[in-house]
Amino acid sequence: MDSYLWTVVIAVGAAAFALVVVELVHRIVRRLGRRSVLLAELSEHAHRPFQVAATVVALQFGIRFSTGYGVGTHWRRTLLHLLVLAVIATVAWLVASLLLVTEDTALARFRIDVPDNRQARRIRTQIVMLRRITIAVIVVLTVGVMLMTFPEVRGIGASVLASAGVIGAIAALAAQSVLGNVFAGVQLAFSDAVRLDDVVVVEGEWGRIEELTLSYVVVQIWDDRRLILPTSYFTTKPFQNWTRTQAAVLGTAEFEVDWSVDVQAMREELRRLVEGTELWDGRTCVLQVTDAVGGVVRLRALVSAGDAPRLWDLRCLVREHLVGWLRDQRPTALPRLRTEVGDASGRLPWQWTRPPAPTSAPSGRQPAGRRTTEHEPPDDARLFGGDDDGEARSSAFLGPDEPAEAPPR
Numbered sequence: 001m002d003s004y005l006w007t008v009v010i011a012v013g014a015a016a017f018a019l020v021v022v023e024l025v026h027r028i029v030r031r032l033g034r035r036s037v038l039l040a041e042l043s044e045h046a047h048r049p050f051q052v053a054a055t056v057v058a059l060q061f062g063i064r065f066s067t068g069y070g071v072g073t074h075w076r077r078t079l080l081h082l083l084v085l086a087v088i089a090t091v092a093w094l095v096a097s098l099l100l101v102t103e104d105t106a107l108a109r110f111r112i113d114v115p116d117n118r119q120a121r122r123i124r125t126q127i128v129m130l131r132r133i134t135i136a137v138i139v140v141l142t143v144g145v146m147l148m149t150f151p152e153v154r155g156i157g158a159s160v161l162a163s164a165g166v167i168g169a170i171a172a173l174a175a176q177s178v179l180g181n182v183f184a185g186v187q188l189a190f191s192d193a194v195r196l197d198d199v200v201v202v203e204g205e206w207g208r209i210e211e212l213t214l215s216y217v218v219v220q221i222w223d224d225r226r227l228i229l230p231t232s233y234f235t236t237k238p239f240q241n242w243t244r245t246q247a248a249v250l251g252t253a254e255f256e257v258d259w260s261v262d263v264q265a266m267r268e269e270l271r272r273l274v275e276g277t278e279l280w281d282g283r284t285c286v287l288q289v290t291d292a293v294g295g296v297v298r299l300r301a302l303v304s305a306g307d308a309p310r311l312w313d314l315r316c317l318v319r320e321h322l323v324g325w326l327r328d329q330r331p332t333a334l335p336r337l338r339t340e341v342g343d344a345s346g347r348l349p350w351q352w353t354r355p356p357a358p359t360s361a362p363s364g365r366q367p368a369g370r371r372t373t374e375h376e377p378p379d380d381a382r383l384f385g386g387d388d389d390g391e392a393r394s395s396a397f398l399g400p401d402e403p404a405e406a407p408p409r
Contacts, residue, residue, distance in 0.1 A: 014062030
């Protein structure tokens with residue numbers, strides 16, 4: 001009876017000593033954490049796992065060295081085996097906490113609530129994927145080590161290793177899709193093809209990457225629906241990434257109007273509109289005639305914004321404003337159908353008449369094919385030219401030293 005009491009006293013004393021040591025270490029680390037983000041995270045998130053692991057280890061050593069009177073007995077072997085399993089589990093918990101604290105510290109250095117956050121989102125995606133891989137690996141190794149403490153399992157393990165080739169082939173065939181998604185998730189994390197908070201268009205839906213795991217990707221659609229896709233989708237099928245290099249994007253608003261429309265006046269109204277709203281980023285504002293068939297003229301307003309949500313609101317604003325402007329200021333430019341009844345010779349006063357023939361060119365006129373400065377279109381009438389942004393866009397699509405090919409007739 002005295003031996004059992006002595007064992008209890010030793011175990012309680014070892015646990016109390018471990019708790020005191022852990023508390024002292026915690027206070028020291030917390031004090032040092034005022035100057036270090038890593039130590040502050042350690043004192044906050046690793047304190048509890050460290051406390052439990054140290055207590056279990058102290059109990060295991062205390063009971064092992066205070067139960068020499070029970071060597072060979074069943075209760076001692078069972079108790080020590082349970083304590084070994086607890087030590088393995090708590091140490092794994094502590095290691096996982098230390099790794100997660102390190103990853104959280106790295107995440108804190110890269111902010112994504114800033115305008116230019118492409119690099120931060122790439123690092124954050126990789127760290128999040130590493131976090132999931134780390135937890136999965138630690139759990140698998142912990143379960144494997146705990147099972148190997150049983151003699152029966154060690155014998156089964158030797159047999160499994162002997163037939164590892166056959167089992168591996170069977171497992172690979174059975175888990176082909178699962179492993180494919182896992183490898184696709186790792187590829188996405190380190191290939192920089194898609195990142196957290198990227199704006200993408202998949203399956204005809206526009207949204208942003210909300211969650212990226214080893215097996216699936218969650219896309220938050222603009223109307224707050226969630227589209228769940230396997231990670232292999234982004235490695236096997238094409239998709240649009242609107243924030244691959246930068247968040248700024250271009251968008252269009254098209255109008256079908258009558259041939260009597262004053263294009264330049266409408267262009268100036270578009271310019272006045274975008275310059276008065278904070279949705280426009282100041283890069284591109286172009287109004288062009290893209291088609292003129294079927295009795296109507298098609299105009300395309302091209303504008304730019306800092307990101308996709310602002311671009312959506314800007315496009316809607318352009319449509320709403322220019323529709324109202326056409327209705328109130330240019331009602332004759334609204335689409336309409338004409339029927340001509342009269343003399344086809346063109347002699348009626350309201351019919352079209354042929355303009356007078358041009359007079360001979362004065363001396364010093366520029367050669368044919370060259371436009372004078374007077375007839376140069378304004379910058380907001382050209383997409384590939386005019387201002388610096390248009391020239392850069394033209395060189396990006398043409399190439400610095402490649403001549404433009406003539407369009408097919």
